[in-house]
Amino acid sequence: MTQLVDHLIVGAGFGGLCAAIKLDEDGERDFVVIEKGGDVGGTWRDNTYPGAACDVPSQLYSFSFAPNPDWSMSYSPQPEIQAYIQRVARESGVLDRFVFDTLVADAAWDEEAQRWIVRTEGPTGTTTYAARTMIAGPGALSEPRLPEIEGxxxxxxxxxxxxxxxxxxxxxxxxxxxxxxxxxxxxxxxxxxxxxxxxxxxxxxxxWVIPRNEHHYSDFEKFAFRHLPGVQRAVRTAVYWGREAxxxxxxxxxxxxxxxxxxxxxxxxxxxxxxxxxxxxxxxxxxxxxxxxxxxxxxxxxxxxxxxxxxxxxxxxxxxxxxxxxxxxxxxxxxxxATGFYTTDLPMAHRVRGRGGRLMADRFAETGMAAYKGTTVPEFPNFFFLVGPNTGLGHSSMVFVIESQVQYVREALRTMRLNDYACVEPTEAAFAAWNADLQARMAPTVWSTGGCSSWYLDEHGRNTTLWPRTTFVLRRLLRSFDVKSYTVSAAHTKEHVNA
CATH class of the missing domain: 3.50.50.60 (FAD/NAD(P)-binding domain)
Known part of the structure; x- marks a missing residue:
């Protein structure tokens, strides 16, 4: 049996949880969140090694709409971050639509139905979903990479x-x-x-390892954060601009x-x-x-x-x-x-087939891992990345990026509802122009000229991981849905028009 659903969200880390909460707020309540693990949290659920902690201050590495007055220190340890994600999920009222211990086995775009047909495998066997949109937040640091060493x-x-x-x-x-x-x-x-x-x-x-300037919050500071929210917002703002520097x-x-x-x-x-x-x-x-x-x-x-x-x-x-x-x-x-993760060869891309049946991984093999605004990909209608290509940061909080991308997705869904669009798909021209500009901006950065080989780079030496500008510029570019950069399809027709 195939289960019809408006939106299928993949991943229950910061990205998937943010998408679920905000879609629910917008009245887009017909969604299911598929998570391969047994709980929310993503990276912070899986990385439980001794000493695990965030290297971005938690005042910023948390949702802007769900401040936590109880952080014990500026760089919070893994158990606190995981507990925070669990609390936000629990209090948001969306957990009834989360399906855990379930893996996306494959996903294919059905041109006739104008839906994603997604086969999942979980404890009860195989379940197939037919979703209008697919929102993928599998996480860039979710699939461990083992070294290829003889023996x-x-x-x-x-x-x-x-x-x-x-x-x-x-x-x-x-x-x-x-x-x-x-x-x-x-x-x-x-x-x-x-x-x-x-x-x-x-x-x-x-x-390069710099000192960890840790600050333990006093009871007075926690009291102020809890009862004077403006104080915590001011601290968050100061941390944000300090990072942008x-x-x-x-x-x-x-x-x-x-x-x-x-x-x-x-x-x-x-x-x-x-x-x-x-x-x-x-x-x-x-x-x-x-x-x-x-x-x-x-x-x-x-x-x-x-x-x-x-x-x-x-x-x-x-x-x-x-x-x-x-x-x-x-x-x-x-x-x-401790040899890192698959960051430039997303495992999920090997399980997603777009218009015409081509694997996303095969497209990436030709062009390098790339997306339009880090979120959408030609040939893959109604598919939205969270923490997609070239949205990573070397200086600040990925939660800021996630909230920015979720805003873009929300605007896309509003545009589709208002105009009765069944499909939106970025044009090849918009995709090419975006990525040409991005790589041109990447050329003079320290990631390209600094004399190192890093996990930011793919096998061709292209930086397909990081964002080469400020995060406030990225947020501005994602604030609204630029439908003119998309080909749209009217509902229940095969007619495609360039918006």
Missing amino acids: IADFAGEIFHSARWHHDVDLSGKRVAVIGTGASAIQIVPEVQRLAAHLDVYQRTAP YVPAFTRQPKLAAPARRAALKNIHGAIADPVLREKVTPTYQIGCKRILISNSYYPALAADNCDLVTDPIARVTADAIVTEDGTERPVDVLIV
Whole structure:
């Protein structure tokens, strides 16, 4: 049996939850949210590793329409963020339309019915939905990427990805290896170093790490946030503009990042006395080219007697050791993989077929991962991305971007209702012009000129991940639905017109 629904939302993280709440407010209540996990939260449900916390202040990394006066500190830990998402979902009254532990197996556009036919697989078997629109918020950091290392499948000890932490594994007294030195790894390493008999950290590229200027909120501050909402709004506004001040250093003049570079170097010299280790952890590329990380405990952990930073490339993994290219074999009991996610090759794109039956992944293979305004894609009518191509940030809160994109989707749905449109699809011309301008703006940024190789770039060297301008410009561009950039179809007809 096929279930008819107006809107099918994929993902129950910040994106999917925001879409559900705002559609419900607009009277677009005929929707279903499909979530592969067992609860809301997305990234913050899955990443439960020791030390997990946000590196954007939570006053900004939260919904503008659902402030939380009870954050314990400026950079909140994972359990608090997950509890916040759960509370917002519970109080919003939309959870009755969420379907958990269910995966989108495939989705195809039915030209005759002018609907998305989406097959899902869950605990009760297969369910098929026929939806007018599909709103995809699967998350850019949702599918863990495992390294392609010879012999890793034959490792006999415990092995797991940072986003799939095995809490039943006791690390006390063990020989542990962490592969990777990204955002998750620098939070994990200090926690593991305190427990392990010995820790090896395998670094391919040194990250820039600035101090974590943590602030613990007092009871007085929490009281003010709760009873004087304007105070919390003012704090949020100050955090927002403080973050936007980073943009010129990333996009126009890298020299403006000199204070951050000095802070990062001071962070190294304050924690590490060994000149050899200092050299290993000092990046050779411009700060900002890769994601800038924050930590007060990472460098002290690397300098501890029971920790070694390994910079020789890994040659292979054996049943009980890691062998580097110089021939050194280091024994390992537990192998923790912190090698990131599929960010430039979205797994969901391999399961979605648009007009004519072409996979979205095949289109992306030709053009690079790209969308119009980070939200819509030609050949895929009524399909809306949340946190789509080139909407990522290197400086601020993705929740701000999510709210901006949801506003654009809401305006699209209002336009469709008012004009009785069955379908909206961006024109190839609008798509091409948007992405040509975007890549031209990307060329002079530190992400393109900073001398590093990062997960921001796809296999062709194109940055298909980040937004190269301020977030307030993005919000302005997404404030209303520009129907003139779309081909629209009247309801119950096959007639297509350029609006």
